[in-house]
Protein backbone atom coordinates (compact mmCIF):
# COMPACT_ATOMS: atom_id res chain seq x y z
CA UNK A 391 0.00 0.00 0.00
CA UNK A 392 1.17 3.49 -0.78
CA UNK A 393 0.29 6.62 1.19
CA UNK A 394 0.89 7.67 4.76
CA UNK A 395 0.72 5.16 7.60
CA UNK A 396 -2.54 4.95 9.50
CA UNK A 397 -2.88 8.07 11.58
CA UNK A 398 -5.71 10.20 12.88
CA UNK A 399 -6.83 13.27 10.92
CA UNK A 400 -8.64 16.32 12.17
CA UNK A 401 -10.61 18.09 9.45
CA UNK A 402 -11.19 21.67 10.57
CA UNK A 403 -14.47 23.43 9.81
CA UNK A 404 -15.84 21.30 6.99
CA UNK A 405 -19.26 22.33 5.70
CA UNK A 406 -21.48 19.25 5.95
CA UNK A 407 -24.53 19.47 3.72
CA UNK A 408 -27.48 21.18 5.30
CA UNK A 409 -25.67 21.52 8.62
CA UNK A 410 -23.32 23.79 10.51
CA UNK A 411 -19.59 23.87 9.93
CA UNK A 412 -17.91 21.23 12.03
CA UNK A 413 -14.62 19.63 12.92
CA UNK A 414 -14.39 15.95 12.06
CA UNK A 415 -11.93 13.61 13.75
CA UNK A 416 -11.05 10.54 11.70
CA UNK A 417 -9.39 7.51 13.29
CA UNK A 418 -9.36 3.79 12.67
CA UNK A 419 -11.12 4.31 9.34
CA UNK A 420 -14.18 5.99 10.89
CA UNK A 421 -15.44 9.38 11.92
CA UNK A 422 -14.92 9.15 15.68
CA UNK A 423 -15.85 12.64 16.89
CA UNK A 424 -17.48 15.79 15.58
CA UNK A 425 -17.87 19.21 17.15
CA UNK A 426 -18.18 22.92 16.42
CA UNK A 427 -15.18 24.42 14.58
CA UNK A 428 -12.12 24.79 16.78
CA UNK A 429 -13.45 22.60 19.59
CA UNK A 430 -11.71 19.31 18.80
CA UNK A 431 -8.09 19.07 19.81
CA UNK A 432 -5.46 17.48 17.64
CA UNK A 433 -2.90 17.20 20.41
CA UNK A 434 -4.82 14.61 22.50
CA UNK A 435 -4.95 12.23 19.56
CA UNK A 436 -1.77 13.14 17.71
CA UNK A 437 -3.96 13.84 14.71
CA UNK A 438 -2.74 15.68 11.66
CA UNK A 439 -4.82 18.77 10.91
CA UNK A 440 -6.35 19.68 7.58
CA UNK A 441 -7.84 23.13 7.21
CA UNK A 442 -11.09 22.38 5.39
CA UNK A 443 -12.81 25.72 5.98
CA UNK A 444 -15.74 26.03 3.62
CA UNK A 445 -15.15 22.71 1.87
CA UNK A 446 -18.03 20.29 1.55
CA UNK A 447 -17.36 16.91 3.14
CA UNK A 448 -19.18 14.31 1.05
CA UNK A 449 -19.09 10.52 1.11
CA UNK A 450 -16.51 9.25 -1.41
CA UNK A 451 -17.89 8.85 -4.92
CA UNK A 452 -18.52 5.41 -6.39
CA UNK A 453 -18.15 4.81 -10.12
CA UNK A 454 -20.13 1.84 -11.40
CA UNK A 455 -18.50 2.01 -14.84
CA UNK A 456 -14.74 2.47 -15.29
CA UNK A 457 -12.45 1.00 -17.93
CA UNK A 458 -9.00 0.47 -16.40
CA UNK A 459 -7.57 -1.44 -19.44
CA UNK A 460 -5.43 -3.76 -17.33
CA UNK A 461 -4.65 -6.52 -18.19
CA UNK A 462 -3.88 -6.04 -21.86
CA UNK A 463 -3.79 -2.34 -22.74
CA UNK A 464 -1.47 -0.91 -20.12
CA UNK A 465 -0.33 1.67 -22.69
CA UNK A 466 -3.81 3.27 -22.47
CA UNK A 467 -4.41 2.88 -18.70
CA UNK A 468 -3.39 0.74 -15.77
CA UNK A 469 -5.17 -0.03 -12.54
CA UNK A 470 -2.63 2.29 -10.88
CA UNK A 471 -3.05 5.24 -13.27
CA UNK A 472 -6.83 4.88 -13.55
CA UNK A 473 -7.35 4.73 -9.80
CA UNK A 474 -5.07 7.78 -9.37
CA UNK A 475 -7.41 9.62 -11.74
CA UNK A 476 -10.36 8.27 -9.74
CA UNK A 477 -8.99 9.53 -6.41
CA UNK A 478 -8.33 12.97 -7.94
CA UNK A 479 -11.94 12.98 -9.11
CA UNK A 480 -13.16 12.29 -5.56
CA UNK A 481 -13.84 8.58 -6.10
CA UNK A 482 -13.16 5.99 -3.41
CA UNK A 483 -14.55 2.97 -5.26
CA UNK A 484 -14.53 2.11 -8.95
CA UNK A 485 -16.12 -0.88 -10.66
CA UNK A 486 -13.60 -2.02 -13.29
CA UNK A 487 -15.23 -3.19 -16.51
CA UNK A 488 -14.51 -6.65 -17.84
CA UNK A 489 -13.52 -5.85 -21.44
CA UNK A 490 -9.81 -6.30 -20.82
CA UNK A 491 -7.43 -8.69 -22.55
CA UNK A 492 -7.73 -11.37 -21.30
CA UNK A 493 -11.38 -10.69 -20.53
CA UNK A 494 -12.33 -10.67 -16.84
CA UNK A 495 -14.43 -13.83 -17.21
CA UNK A 496 -12.74 -16.08 -14.65
CA UNK A 497 -12.00 -15.98 -10.93
CA UNK A 498 -8.29 -15.69 -11.78
CA UNK A 499 -8.59 -12.49 -13.79
CA UNK A 500 -11.00 -10.71 -11.42
CA UNK A 501 -8.74 -11.59 -8.48
CA UNK A 502 -5.74 -10.19 -10.36
CA UNK A 503 -7.53 -6.86 -10.98
CA UNK A 504 -8.77 -6.72 -7.40
CA UNK A 505 -5.21 -7.29 -6.07
CA UNK A 506 -3.73 -4.66 -8.39
CA UNK A 507 -6.27 -2.19 -7.01
CA UNK A 508 -5.50 -3.09 -3.41
CA UNK A 509 -1.75 -2.81 -4.00
CA UNK A 510 -2.05 0.59 -5.73
CA UNK A 511 -4.07 1.84 -2.74
CA UNK A 512 -5.68 4.89 -4.38
CA UNK A 513 -9.21 3.56 -4.45
CA UNK A 514 -11.18 0.38 -3.82
CA UNK A 515 -11.36 -1.57 -7.07
CA UNK A 516 -14.35 -3.84 -7.53
CA UNK A 517 -13.96 -5.92 -10.65
CA UNK A 518 -16.98 -6.41 -12.88
CA UNK A 519 -17.20 -9.96 -14.23
CA UNK A 520 -18.08 -10.75 -17.82
CA UNK A 521 -21.51 -12.26 -18.42
CA UNK A 522 -20.34 -14.45 -21.29
CA UNK A 523 -17.03 -16.15 -22.00
CA UNK A 524 -14.74 -13.80 -23.87
CA UNK A 525 -17.66 -11.33 -24.19
CA UNK A 526 -18.60 -13.47 -27.19
CA UNK A 527 -22.28 -13.71 -26.25
CA UNK A 528 -22.45 -17.49 -26.66
CA UNK A 529 -21.89 -19.18 -23.30
CA UNK A 530 -22.24 -17.92 -19.74
CA UNK A 531 -18.95 -17.20 -17.96
CA UNK A 532 -18.19 -18.68 -14.53
CA UNK A 533 -20.42 -16.25 -12.67
CA UNK A 534 -20.54 -18.27 -9.46
CA UNK A 535 -16.75 -18.73 -9.31
CA UNK A 536 -16.23 -14.98 -9.76
CA UNK A 537 -18.83 -14.25 -7.08
CA UNK A 538 -17.17 -16.56 -4.55
CA UNK A 539 -13.60 -15.45 -5.44
CA UNK A 540 -11.58 -13.02 -3.31
CA UNK A 541 -12.91 -10.27 -5.60
CA UNK A 542 -16.51 -11.12 -4.48
CA UNK A 543 -17.97 -9.98 -7.81
CA UNK A 544 -21.58 -8.78 -7.69
CA UNK A 545 -21.83 -6.80 -10.93
CA UNK A 546 -21.60 -8.62 -14.25
CA UNK A 547 -21.45 -7.00 -17.67
CA UNK A 548 -20.33 -7.65 -21.23
CA UNK A 549 -19.98 -3.87 -21.59
CA UNK A 550 -18.66 -2.85 -24.97
CA UNK A 551 -20.99 -5.58 -26.23
CA UNK A 552 -24.66 -6.22 -25.63
CA UNK A 553 -25.87 -9.54 -24.26
CA UNK A 554 -28.21 -9.66 -27.22
CA UNK A 555 -29.36 -13.30 -26.95
CA UNK A 556 -32.54 -13.14 -24.84
CA UNK A 557 -32.17 -16.67 -23.51
CA UNK A 558 -28.60 -16.07 -22.30
CA UNK A 559 -29.75 -12.81 -20.73
CA UNK A 560 -32.55 -14.60 -18.94
CA UNK A 561 -30.17 -17.29 -17.63
CA UNK A 562 -27.67 -14.68 -16.44
CA UNK A 563 -30.39 -12.77 -14.59
CA UNK A 564 -31.60 -15.98 -12.95
CA UNK A 565 -28.10 -17.09 -12.01
CA UNK A 566 -27.03 -13.93 -10.16
CA UNK A 567 -30.20 -13.86 -8.08
CA UNK A 568 -28.67 -16.46 -5.74
CA UNK A 569 -26.10 -13.93 -4.46
CA UNK A 570 -28.06 -10.71 -5.11
CA UNK A 571 -25.89 -9.89 -8.10
CA UNK A 572 -26.88 -7.60 -10.92
CA UNK A 573 -26.48 -7.75 -14.69
CA UNK A 574 -25.36 -4.40 -16.13
CA UNK A 575 -26.48 -4.31 -19.74
CA UNK A 576 -24.84 -2.35 -22.55
CA UNK A 577 -28.14 -1.92 -24.39
CA UNK A 578 -27.42 -2.01 -28.12
CA UNK A 579 -29.23 -4.28 -30.55
CA UNK A 580 -26.21 -5.13 -32.73
CA UNK A 581 -28.15 -5.68 -35.95
CA UNK A 582 -29.45 -2.11 -35.77
CA UNK A 583 -26.02 -0.51 -35.30
CA UNK A 584 -23.88 -2.26 -37.91
CA UNK A 585 -21.42 0.30 -39.26
CA UNK A 586 -22.92 3.07 -37.12
CA UNK A 587 -20.74 6.13 -36.52
CA UNK A 588 -22.97 8.56 -34.62
CA UNK A 589 -26.54 9.19 -33.47
CA UNK A 590 -29.11 8.62 -36.22
CA UNK A 591 -30.92 11.88 -36.84
CA UNK A 592 -30.77 15.20 -38.63
CA UNK A 593 -27.04 15.61 -37.96
CA UNK A 594 -26.05 12.19 -39.28
CA UNK A 595 -28.17 12.82 -42.38
CA UNK A 596 -26.46 16.15 -42.96
CA UNK A 597 -22.96 14.75 -42.37
CA UNK A 598 -23.62 11.59 -44.37
CA UNK A 599 -22.54 9.31 -41.53
CA UNK A 600 -24.16 5.95 -40.74
CA UNK A 601 -26.58 6.37 -37.83
CA UNK A 602 -27.00 4.55 -34.47
CA UNK A 603 -30.74 4.83 -33.86
CA UNK A 604 -32.28 5.37 -30.42
CA UNK A 605 -34.42 2.28 -30.99
CA UNK A 606 -31.33 0.05 -30.87
CA UNK A 607 -30.92 1.03 -27.21
CA UNK A 608 -34.59 1.24 -26.31
CA UNK A 609 -35.56 -2.16 -27.77
CA UNK A 610 -33.02 -3.92 -25.55
CA UNK A 611 -34.03 -1.95 -22.45
CA UNK A 612 -37.69 -2.85 -22.99
CA UNK A 613 -36.88 -6.52 -23.52
CA UNK A 614 -34.56 -6.75 -20.52
CA UNK A 615 -36.92 -4.88 -18.20
CA UNK A 616 -39.59 -7.44 -19.11
CA UNK A 617 -37.14 -10.29 -18.48
CA UNK A 618 -36.01 -8.82 -15.14
CA UNK A 619 -39.64 -8.43 -14.11
CA UNK A 620 -40.42 -11.96 -15.21
CA UNK A 621 -37.62 -13.63 -13.24
CA UNK A 622 -37.51 -11.10 -10.35
CA UNK A 623 -33.82 -10.31 -10.76
CA UNK A 624 -31.77 -7.12 -10.66
CA UNK A 625 -31.03 -5.42 -13.97
CA UNK A 626 -28.89 -2.31 -14.38
CA UNK A 627 -28.80 -0.29 -17.60
CA UNK A 628 -25.40 1.15 -18.53
CA UNK A 629 -24.95 4.64 -20.04
CA UNK A 630 -28.60 5.48 -20.81
CA UNK A 631 -28.56 7.99 -23.66
CA UNK A 632 -32.05 8.63 -25.07
CA UNK A 633 -35.30 10.25 -23.97
CA UNK A 634 -37.16 7.05 -24.89
CA UNK A 635 -34.89 5.01 -22.61
CA UNK A 636 -35.76 7.29 -19.69
CA UNK A 637 -39.47 6.71 -20.36
CA UNK A 638 -38.98 2.94 -20.51
CA UNK A 639 -37.03 2.88 -17.24
CA UNK A 640 -39.73 5.01 -15.59
CA UNK A 641 -42.29 2.47 -16.80
CA UNK A 642 -40.23 -0.51 -15.56
CA UNK A 643 -39.85 1.08 -12.13
CA UNK A 644 -43.57 1.81 -11.97
CA UNK A 645 -44.14 -1.94 -12.31
CA UNK A 646 -41.98 -2.54 -9.23
CA UNK A 647 -39.30 -4.36 -11.22
CA UNK A 648 -35.76 -4.22 -9.93
CA UNK A 649 -34.34 -2.05 -12.69
CA UNK A 650 -31.70 0.64 -12.10
CA UNK A 651 -29.88 2.89 -14.54
CA UNK A 652 -26.90 5.16 -14.92
CA UNK A 653 -26.11 8.17 -17.12
CA UNK A 654 -22.65 9.43 -18.03
CA UNK A 655 -21.50 13.03 -17.52
CA UNK A 656 -20.94 13.41 -21.28
CA UNK A 657 -24.50 12.41 -22.14
CA UNK A 658 -25.68 15.07 -19.65
CA UNK A 659 -23.73 17.80 -21.40
CA UNK A 660 -22.72 17.15 -25.02
CA UNK A 661 -24.79 16.67 -28.18
CA UNK A 662 -24.42 15.03 -31.59
CA UNK A 663 -23.83 18.46 -33.20
CA UNK A 664 -20.21 18.02 -32.08
CA UNK A 665 -19.74 15.27 -34.68
CA UNK A 666 -19.71 18.06 -37.29
CA UNK A 667 -16.16 18.84 -36.10
CA UNK A 668 -15.12 15.31 -37.18
CA UNK A 669 -12.93 15.34 -34.06
CA UNK A 670 -12.91 11.70 -32.87
CA UNK A 671 -12.64 12.83 -29.25
CA UNK A 672 -16.45 13.14 -29.52
CA UNK A 673 -16.92 9.58 -30.76
CA UNK A 674 -18.40 7.42 -28.03
CA UNK A 675 -20.73 4.49 -27.56
CA UNK A 676 -23.63 5.04 -27.17
CA UNK A 677 -23.21 8.16 -29.29
CA UNK A 678 -23.85 11.72 -28.18
CA UNK A 679 -27.53 12.38 -28.81
CA UNK A 680 -29.74 15.44 -29.33
CA UNK A 681 -30.45 18.40 -27.04
CA UNK A 682 -33.92 16.90 -26.36
CA UNK A 683 -32.30 13.68 -25.17
CA UNK A 684 -29.91 15.65 -22.93
CA UNK A 685 -32.88 17.47 -21.37
CA UNK A 686 -34.71 14.18 -20.75
CA UNK A 687 -31.61 12.58 -19.20
CA UNK A 688 -31.18 15.55 -16.86
CA UNK A 689 -34.84 15.38 -15.85
CA UNK A 690 -34.60 11.61 -15.35
CA UNK A 691 -31.53 11.96 -13.13
CA UNK A 692 -33.21 14.74 -11.17
CA UNK A 693 -36.38 12.75 -10.45
CA UNK A 694 -34.50 9.52 -9.68
CA UNK A 695 -35.65 7.56 -12.73
CA UNK A 696 -31.95 7.37 -13.49
CA UNK A 697 -30.34 6.29 -10.23
CA UNK A 698 -26.70 7.15 -10.69
CA UNK A 699 -24.02 8.98 -12.60
CA UNK A 700 -21.32 6.65 -13.93
CA UNK A 701 -18.32 7.91 -15.88
CA UNK A 702 -17.76 5.19 -18.51
CA UNK A 703 -14.15 6.42 -18.28
CA UNK A 704 -12.78 4.93 -21.51
CA UNK A 705 -9.11 5.75 -22.07
CA UNK A 706 -7.67 5.15 -25.52
CA UNK A 707 -4.10 5.35 -26.80
CA UNK A 708 -3.33 7.94 -29.53
CA UNK A 709 -2.99 5.33 -32.29
CA UNK A 710 -6.55 4.18 -31.56
CA UNK A 711 -8.11 7.60 -31.08
CA UNK A 712 -6.21 10.25 -33.03
CA UNK A 713 -7.28 8.89 -36.42
CA UNK A 714 -10.02 9.69 -38.88
CA UNK A 715 -13.49 9.50 -37.28
CA UNK A 716 -14.51 6.12 -38.75
CA UNK A 717 -11.34 4.35 -37.57
CA UNK A 718 -11.28 5.85 -34.05
CA UNK A 719 -12.29 3.77 -31.03
CA UNK A 720 -15.32 5.08 -29.18
CA UNK A 721 -14.91 6.36 -25.64
CA UNK A 722 -13.85 9.34 -23.51
CA UNK A 723 -12.06 10.01 -20.23
CA UNK A 724 -14.38 10.84 -17.37
CA UNK A 725 -13.02 10.33 -13.87
CA UNK A 726 -11.34 13.70 -13.30
CA UNK A 727 -14.15 15.80 -14.75
CA UNK A 728 -17.31 13.97 -13.62
CA UNK A 729 -18.13 16.06 -10.56
CA UNK A 730 -17.63 19.34 -12.42
CA UNK A 731 -19.88 18.25 -15.27
CA UNK A 732 -22.58 17.20 -12.81
CA UNK A 733 -22.33 20.58 -11.07
CA UNK A 734 -22.56 22.34 -14.43
CA UNK A 735 -25.42 20.27 -15.85
CA UNK A 736 -27.43 19.59 -12.69
CA UNK A 737 -26.57 21.90 -9.77
CA UNK A 738 -25.98 25.18 -11.62
CA UNK A 739 -29.24 24.59 -13.51
CA UNK A 740 -31.19 24.08 -10.27
CA UNK A 741 -32.15 20.49 -11.17
CA UNK A 742 -30.29 18.82 -8.29
CA UNK A 743 -29.05 19.99 -4.89
CA UNK A 744 -25.84 18.78 -3.25
CA UNK A 745 -27.64 16.06 -1.31
CA UNK A 746 -28.87 14.87 -4.70
CA UNK A 747 -25.32 14.88 -6.06
CA UNK A 748 -24.25 12.74 -3.09
CA UNK A 749 -27.07 10.32 -3.75
CA UNK A 750 -26.41 9.97 -7.51
CA UNK A 751 -22.60 9.86 -7.28
CA UNK A 752 -22.00 7.99 -4.01
CA UNK A 753 -24.96 6.37 -2.27
CA UNK A 754 -27.05 5.02 -5.15
CA UNK A 755 -24.10 3.51 -7.05
CA UNK A 756 -22.86 1.94 -3.79
CA UNK A 757 -26.26 0.32 -3.24
CA UNK A 758 -26.49 -0.92 -6.84
CA UNK A 759 -22.96 -2.34 -6.67
CA UNK A 760 -23.71 -4.15 -3.40
CA UNK A 761 -21.12 -2.33 -1.27
CA UNK A 762 -21.42 -2.85 2.49
CA UNK A 763 -22.25 -0.13 5.02
CA UNK A 764 -23.92 2.40 2.69
CA UNK A 765 -25.18 5.47 4.62
CA UNK A 766 -28.92 6.05 4.28
CA UNK A 767 -28.51 9.69 3.22
CA UNK A 768 -26.01 12.50 2.77
CA UNK A 769 -26.46 13.80 6.30
CA UNK A 770 -25.88 10.51 8.13
CA UNK A 771 -22.74 9.92 6.08
CA UNK A 772 -21.02 12.52 8.32
CA UNK A 773 -22.24 11.07 11.63
CA UNK A 774 -19.93 9.64 14.28
CA UNK A 775 -19.38 5.99 13.40
CA UNK A 776 -19.70 6.51 9.64
CA UNK A 777 -16.84 5.38 7.42
CA UNK A 778 -14.11 7.99 6.96
CA UNK A 779 -14.35 7.51 3.20
CA UNK A 780 -14.81 11.09 2.10
CA UNK A 781 -14.19 13.63 -0.56
CA UNK A 782 -13.66 17.30 0.29
CA UNK A 783 -14.93 19.59 -2.45
CA UNK A 784 -14.48 23.31 -2.98
CA UNK A 785 -17.79 24.24 -4.63
CA UNK A 786 -16.59 27.75 -5.52
CA UNK A 787 -13.35 26.80 -7.29
CA UNK A 788 -12.96 27.14 -11.05
CA UNK A 789 -10.36 25.31 -13.12
CA UNK A 790 -9.44 24.84 -16.77
CA UNK A 791 -9.23 21.32 -18.18
CA UNK A 792 -5.75 20.40 -19.38
CA UNK A 793 -5.69 16.69 -20.21
CA UNK A 794 -1.88 16.74 -20.42
CA UNK A 795 -1.90 17.07 -16.63
CA UNK A 796 -4.35 14.21 -16.04
CA UNK A 797 -3.32 11.14 -14.05
CA UNK A 798 -4.76 8.93 -16.76
CA UNK A 799 -2.30 7.49 -19.27
CA UNK A 800 -4.61 8.64 -22.06
CA UNK A 801 -5.59 12.13 -23.15
CA UNK A 802 -8.98 11.67 -24.84
CA UNK A 803 -10.99 14.23 -22.88
CA UNK A 804 -13.70 16.12 -24.78
CA UNK A 805 -13.47 18.98 -22.26
CA UNK A 806 -9.98 20.29 -23.13
CA UNK A 807 -9.77 24.04 -22.49
CA UNK A 808 -13.17 24.28 -20.82
CA UNK A 809 -13.54 26.13 -17.51
CA UNK A 810 -15.09 23.83 -14.91
CA UNK A 811 -16.94 24.58 -11.67
CA UNK A 812 -16.05 22.81 -8.42
CA UNK A 813 -12.85 21.06 -7.46
CA UNK A 814 -11.88 18.06 -5.35
CA UNK A 815 -9.37 19.19 -2.73
CA UNK A 816 -8.92 15.97 -0.75
CA UNK A 817 -10.07 12.36 -0.74
CA UNK A 818 -9.95 9.95 2.20
CA UNK A 819 -10.23 6.19 1.86
CA UNK A 820 -11.07 4.51 5.18
CA UNK A 821 -9.43 7.34 7.10
CA UNK A 822 -6.29 7.55 4.95
CA UNK A 823 -5.78 10.44 2.51
CA UNK A 824 -5.40 9.42 -1.13
CA UNK A 825 -5.50 13.06 -2.31
CA UNK A 826 -4.43 16.17 -0.38
CA UNK A 827 -4.31 19.71 -1.76
CA UNK A 828 -5.62 18.40 -5.06
CA UNK A 829 -2.64 16.04 -5.46
CA UNK A 830 -2.29 12.28 -5.11
CA UNK A 831 -0.66 11.39 -1.79
Ligand SMILES: NC(=O)N[C@@H](CC(=O)O)C(=O)O
Nearest residue numbers: 457549550674675704720721
Ligand atom coordinates in the same frame (compact mmCIF):
# COMPACT_ATOMS: atom_id res chain seq x y z
N1 LIG B 1 -18.09 3.78 -24.16
C1 LIG B 1 -17.28 3.56 -25.18
O1 LIG B 1 -17.39 4.25 -26.18
N2 LIG B 1 -16.33 2.61 -25.14
C2 LIG B 1 -16.11 1.64 -24.12
C3 LIG B 1 -17.04 0.50 -24.20
C4 LIG B 1 -18.44 0.81 -23.76
O2 LIG B 1 -18.67 1.43 -22.71
O3 LIG B 1 -19.40 0.39 -24.42
C5 LIG B 1 -14.68 1.17 -24.20
O4 LIG B 1 -14.32 0.14 -23.61
O5 LIG B 1 -13.85 1.87 -24.81
Ligand SMILES: [Zn+2]
Nearest residue numbers: 549550576628
Ligand atom coordinates in the same frame (compact mmCIF):
# COMPACT_ATOMS: atom_id res chain seq x y z
ZN1 LIG C 1 -20.99 0.24 -23.02
Ligand SMILES: [Zn+2]
Nearest residue numbers: 487549550702
Ligand atom coordinates in the same frame (compact mmCIF):
# COMPACT_ATOMS: atom_id res chain seq x y z
ZN1 LIG D 1 -18.11 1.21 -20.87
